[in-house]
Amino acid sequence: MKKLTQVEFKERRDRLAELMGPHSIAIIATSPVAMRNRDADYKYRTDSSFFYLTGFAEPEAVAVIETYESIDEGYTYSLFCRERNREMEIWNGYRAGIDGAIEQYEADEAYAIDLLDEEILEKLLDKNQLFYRIGQNAEFDARVAKWIAAANGESRRGTSAPAQVVQLDRLVDEMRLHKDANELELMQIAADISAEAHTRAMQTVKPGMMEYALEAELNYVFGRNGCVPSYNSIVGGGENACILHYVENDKELKDGDLVLIDAACEYQFYASDITRTFPVNGKFSPEQKALYNLVLDAQLAAINAVQIGNSYKEPHYVAVRILVQGLLDLGIMQGDLDEIIASESYRQFYMHGTGHWLGMDVHDVGTYKVDGEWRAYEAGMVVTVEPGLYIAPDDETVDPKWRGIGIRIEDDIVATKNGPLNLTAKVVKTVDEIEALMAATK
Numbered sequence: 001m002k003k004l005t006q007v008e009f010k011e012r013r014d015r016l017a018e019l020m021g022p023h024s025i026a027i028i029a030t031s032p033v034a035m036r037n038r039d040a041d042y043k044y045r046t047d048s049s050f051f052y053l054t055g056f057a058e059p060e061a062v063a064v065i066e067t068y069e070s071i072d073e074g075y076t077y078s079l080f081c082r083e084r085n086r087e088m089e090i091w092n093g094y095r096a097g098i099d100g101a102i103e104q105y106e107a108d109e110a111y112a113i114d115l116l117d118e119e120i121l122e123k124l125l126d127k128n129q130l131f132y133r134i135g136q137n138a139e140f141d142a143r144v145a146k147w148i149a150a151a152n153g154e155s156r157r158g159t160s161a162p163a164q165v166v167q168l169d170r171l172v173d174e175m176r177l178h179k180d181a182n183e184l185e186l187m188q189i190a191a192d193i194s195a196e197a198h199t200r201a202m203q204t205v206k207p208g209m210m211e212y213a214l215e216a217e218l219n220y221v222f223g224r225n226g227c228v229p230s231y232n233s234i235v236g237g238g239e240n241a242c243i244l245h246y247v248e249n250d251k252e253l254k255d256g257d258l259v260l261i262d263a264a265c266e267y268q269f270y271a272s273d274i275t276r277t278f279p280v281n282g283k284f285s286p287e288q289k290a291l292y293n294l295v296l297d298a299q300l301a302a303i304n305a306v307q308i309g310n311s312y313k314e315p316h317y318v319a320v321r322i323l324v325q326g327l328l329d330l331g332i333m334q335g336d337l338d339e340i341i342a343s344e345s346y347r348q349f350y351m352h353g354t355g356h357w358l359g360m361d362v363h364d365v366g367t368y369k370v371d372g373e374w375r376a377y378e379a380g381m382v383v384t385v386e387p388g389l390y391i392a393p394d395d396e397t398v399d400p401k402w403r404g405i406g407i408r409i410e411d412d413i414v415a416t417k418n419g420p421l422n423l424t425a426k427v428v429k430t431v432d433e434i435e436a437l438m439a440a441t442k
């Protein structure tokens with residue numbers, strides 16, 4: 001099983017410490033446990049940036065990185081975590097504890113999480129800058145504010161609190177945006193498992209099946225590979241595909257309809273994100289096929305626009321131009337291509353963007369603009385390419401034969417010096433390939 005090692009996590013901390021500069025401190029908290037209902041909580045998922053820097057996936061943990069007068073003096077990495085506790089471990093599972101934090105997770109110092117308020121004060125004193133992600137967790141923000149106030153209150157000792165509080169995300173997000181070979185390997189594994197899940201869905205769907213039953217086929221593949229979905233799965237039959245974030249998945253799949261599945265898993269905290277749309281009965285109708293091929297043309301051209309140096313927006317511009325021309329050719333829209341694009345009236349049928357950064361989070365971190373300009377693709381950035389067309393079931397401006405058809409095709413693309421690399425190419429997407437796969441298993 002491919003996993004990152006402490007070597008990689010340490011390299012990331014080394015880089016962060018260097019970016020922070022001297023006399024600085026970073027406080028990085030993991031996510032709180034989220035309650036589901038009454039005393040049942042959601043299965044815990046660590047905060048992505050916290051895991052990125054520590055490899056530590058337990059709840060109730062805070063990492064602290066301190067730099068000194070000169071960066072040549074190195075830095076101290078402290079991990080605050082839950083202590084080992086036989087009783088609690090019998091009920092709730094294994095904990096690394098203080099010794100584990102040092103031995104397995106290579107912390108220089110480790111403390112019980114209950115000592116955080118006490119220990120952090122000394123660490124804050126005489127640092128120039130505090131790097132912290134403000135605005136994610138109001139409760140933790142309030143604690144940080146108290147620590148700063150307490151550090152200010154120590155001034156008669158001749159010490160001072162950090163003069164600046166800087167958004168930690170500015171540094172960590174930029175690191176996370178560029179994926180190295182190890183990260184891409186994990187993303188490829190996530191993509192392969194998700195591709196297998198989509199293939200299984202195409203092989204098992206049949207008219208009369210419930211959307212949730214088809215979702216279960218996906219979950220079977222994710223679970224069998226030790227993975228969980230990286231976001232709530234969308235399984236929308238017929239006109240449900242026109243609801244962009246449809247997650248009820250509780251209707252029957254009908255003969256003659258398409259089904260849109262936007263579902264994928266994460267592997268070792270790295271996400272994939274795939275959408276495929278295919279006929280419930282295995283055969284596209286002429287209208288479905290016409291719209292499907294239009295979206296596919298747009299998607300293939302947009303993928304090809306993920307080239308180093310191109311603007312992040314280029315795939316979107318390419319996709320929109322093809323989609324609008326196709327809608328004009330099919331008689332679904334009327335008017336002038338450039339005017340429709342300039343006025344964005346195509347949003348009646350294509351109302352979302354063409355992609356987003358992908359990484360540990362499905363909508364991954366990283367700015368989209370730099371100095372007010374859309375940023376350019378650089379090697380190791382991963383973006384989704386996911387154009388679609390959605391003809392609302394009650395849209396009286398179009399011929400009834402098109403109404404209620406919703407299509408999206410989504411793949412995960414890495415910008416490389418050799419051009420776009422499609423991590424999710426293993427799941428078929430041409431009309432012929434889909435129909436052949438489905439015919440072979442009916």
Ligand code: GLY
Pocket residue numbers: 231262263273356362386410
């Ligand atoms: N699955 C979420 C998205 O495609 O953005």
Ligand code: MN
Pocket residue numbers: 273356384386410
């Ligand atoms: Mn997506």
Ligand code: MN
Pocket residue numbers: 262263273274275410
């Ligand atoms: Mn998606």
